[in-house]
Amino acid sequence: MKDNSDEMKMNQIRLTGDLIIPEIDSIREKIEAELSTRDGDCVLDFASVNRVDSSSLSLCLCFLRLAKKQGKQLTFINLPEEMIAIADLVGLRAILHANQAN
Secondary structure (H helix, E strand, O other): OOOOHHHHHHOEEEEEEEEOHHHHHHHHHHHHHHHHHOOOOEEEEEEEEEEEOOHHHHHHHHHHHHHHHOOOOEEEEOOOHHHHHHHHHHOOHHHHHHOEOO
């Protein structure tokens, strides 16, 4: 059986800083460009994210839409608890959960 862990690490993109409204547009442009240059499925790592607001969910949906358009699977890891709580509040937890690695 082939071990895909090295391949997934190559396609891992780390988000950093604050995922809040004033920062979202620049983060979206940067990460969408990064996703577009990667071959195969990708992992978005949220471990280095400091703060989130509801715009971070919109950002995730944009990334998922782009990945689907490009025929890629996108997985989220280390989602901040605050983001999960906001997703619960607005009924989007199932979408995050479906794309979250355990």
